Amino acid sequence: MRQIYEHKIFRRSKEFKDKKILLDCGMFQGKDEDLNLEEFEINPSEIDFLFLSHSHIDHSGRVPLLVKRGFKGIIYSTKPAYELCQIMLVDSAHIQETEAEWKNKKAKRTGRALVEPMYTQQDAMDSFKYFKPVLYEQLVDVNENITICFKDAGHILGSAIIEMWFKDDDNTMKLVFSGDLGMDKEPLLKDPSIIDKADYLIMEATYGNRIHQNVEQRTEELIEIILQTIKRGGNVIIPSFAVGRTQQLIYELNKYYDKKCKINGSENLLSKIQVYVDSPLATKATEIFKQNVNVFDEEAKEFLFNGDHPLQFENLHFTQSAEESKELNISREPKVIISASGMCEAGRIKHHLKHNLWRKESSIVFVGYQAEGTLGRKIVEGEKIVKVLGEEIRVAAEIHNLEGFSGHADKLALLKWLKGFKEKPKKVFVVHGEAQSKADFAAEITKELGINAIVPVYDHLYNIKTYKENEEKTDGVVSQVEEIALDITPNKMSDNLLSDTEKLKNIFNEAIISAEKYLNKESLNLEDYKKIKNRILELEQDILSLTSISINNK
Numbered sequence: 001m002r003q004i005y006e007h008k009i010f011r012r013s014k015e016f017k018d019k020k021i022l023l024d025c026g027m028f029q030g031k032d033e034d035l036n037l038e039e040f041e042i043n044p045s046e047i048d049f050l051f052l053s054h055s056h057i058d059h060s061g062r063v064p065l066l067v068k069r070g071f072k073g074i075i076y077s078t079k080p081a082y083e084l085c086q087i088m089l090v091d092s093a094h095i096q097e098t099e100a101e102w103k104n105k106k107a108k109r110t111g112r113a114l115v116e117p118m119y120t121q122q123d124a125m126d127s128f129k130y131f132k133p134v135l136y137e138q139l140v141d142v143n144e145n146i147t148i149c150f151k152d153a154g155h156i157l158g159s160a161i162i163e164m165w166f167k168d169d170d171n172t173m174k175l176v177f178s179g180d181l182g183m184d185k186e187p188l189l190k191d192p193s194i195i196d197k198a199d200y201l202i203m204e205a206t207y208g209n210r211i212h213q214n215v216e217q218r219t220e221e222l223i224e225i226i227l228q229t230i231k232r233g234g235n236v237i238i239p240s241f242a243v244g245r246t247q248q249l250i251y252e253l254n255k256y257y258d259k260k261c262k263i264n265g266s267e268n269l270l271s272k273i274q275v276y277v278d279s280p281l282a283t284k285a286t287e288i289f290k291q292n293v294n295v296f297d298e299e300a301k302e303f304l305f306n307g308d309h310p311l312q313f314e315n316l317h318f319t320q321s322a323e324e325s326k327e328l329n330i331s332r333e334p335k336v337i338i339s340a341s342g343m344c345e346a347g348r349i350k351h352h353l354k355h356n357l358w359r360k361e362s363s364i365v366f367v368g369y370q371a372e373g374t375l376g377r378k379i380v381e382g383e384k385i386v387k388v389l390g391e392e393i394r395v396a397a398e399i400h401n402l403e404g405f406s407g408h409a410d411k412l413a414l415l416k417w418l419k420g421f422k423e424k425p426k427k428v429f430v431v432h433g434e435a436q437s438k439a440d441f442a443a444e445i446t447k448e449l450g451i452n453a454i455v456p457v458y459d460h461l462y463n464i465k466t467y468k469e470n471e472e473k474t475d476g477v478v479s480q481v482e483e484i485a486l487d488i489t490p491n492k493m494s495d496n497l498l499s500d501t502e503k504l505k506n507i508f509n510e511a512i513i514s515a516e517k518y519l520n521k522e523s524l525n526l527e528d529y530k531k532i533k534n535r536i537l538e539l540e541q542d543i544l545s546l547t548s549i550s551i552n553n554k
């Protein structure tokens with residue numbers, strides 16, 4: 001995710017006091033992977049704060065790269081998100097290192113230039129010292145002008161909606177970043193917090209144009225698939241995100257294995273079926289979940305009070321070594337294997353796919369979002385032959401896609417959350433999701449709630465500063481020009497931009513002096529007054545935006 005909000009405090013003395021804040025610092029997955037190594041839009045050493053919504057790699061994955069490239073600020077996140085980042089970023093680094101090693105082996109043979117991993121495990125560990133974990137609902141004064149508060153987003157352990165208040169003299173502007181929002185009644189997690197108000201909202205739309213089917217029956221469906229597959233003598237392979245989804249699956253399976261839920265006498269059959277979590281990362285993550293039961297929802301706490309840990313049951317096993325993992329494919333005993341990565345791009349899941357995709361008696365069950373361009377997406381979309389670990393494999397296994405397990409709120413849940421605002425935001429910036437999903441959801445917001453919603457254009461600068469101090473004088477007209485998008489991308493800027501901006505500023509200053517004189521004349525009618533004032537403000541905002549672009553390009 002590449003959202004940058006720059007907080008500028010404009011002093012009357014024409015002095016700027018900039019604080020640069022980054023919201024999330026994720027890794028591109030699938031078809032946009034190449035973008036990961038591009039320069040950050042802002043020099044990392046100039047970024048003061050990173051507010052991190054949650055630990056998923058598409059939100060936190062480039063934090064070590066940010067630090068490697070000079071970030072020295074503070075990273076705010078919830079405590080569980082910080083703890084999960086500690087294992088996830090090291091794991092991500094390990095994947096980067098392995099991939100670079102593999103590419104270099106090939107490069108040496110073909111004489112091509114060697115590559116470096118995006119970041120190493122040491123880089124990941126170096127980034128942890130910049131974290132400042134906070135509690136849910138804690139009001140944190142970042143400095144004298146900026147206050148933040150993390151509220152539960154119900155998407156993954158430690159996930160947060162971030163409320164931010166920016167004070168500028170007597171005015172305050174409240175910006176809210178939704179992060180990723182969960183569905184209501186997600187296993188283990190509380191429902192997404194309702195937010196009272198925001199001046200501006202940055203909101204995700206992963207499922208902005210989809211409605212999840214079978215949310216109620218999803219676990220029954222899964223149990224049914226497990227029973228049928230085992231009867232055929234096949235394995236059930238579940239590619240799952242190591243962190244979050246895996247623990248939710250364990251939690252749901254625990255209910256059936258502990259005979260609290262039954263379907264067609266399933267408890268007798270299930271007692272013979274072993275479940276393996278084959279992902280070192282998922283195993284570590286499960287431990288972190290167990291250490292953070294205080295943020296679990298009521299139902300999960302109830303299990304604990306009754307002496308049944310909701311994240312363990314007799315038939316559940318966590319494999320550790322690579323040997324144990326290999327053993328799973330050697331033994332002929334039908335079983336359930338939950339393995340990562342969730343989109344089948346890396347990790348042990350690839351071995352399990354290699355051994356099971358071609359077996360018509362096995363089942364592959366997807367329980368999460370599959371990004372465009374990933375192996376998981378190809379399988380879900382019905383490709384008949386796929387490449388796994390360099391080998392072409394025929395797809396003969398049953399493919400299931402249980403959308404009901406999605407950790408992301410669907411269109412209806414997103415709208416419901418938005419309707420919870422007592423005071424509507426002035427504008428919603430729709431981010432995070434495929435292009436069509438974002439566009440459809442922005443249109444839906446405007447249609448359903450009458451709120452101005454846009455999909456921000458990549459590389460455009462949006463100035464959302466409000467000028468409340470002028471509002472009385474101008475009858476509230478100013479609010480019409482609070483956002484101006486500049487149709488200029490930094491890389492197209494001329495070298496002379498800084499001096500041009502300087503000239504423009506001088507012209508502007510002269511113009512404003514003569515305009516002020518004119519504006520004070522009582523003969524001026526209100527309409528003309530508003531027009532001129534608006535034009536001045538537009539110019540002022542253009543200059544602010546231009547100045548920040550040229551400073552960033554220096």
Ligand SMILES: [Zn+2]
Pocket residue numbers: 054056059155156180
């Ligand atoms: Zn997420």
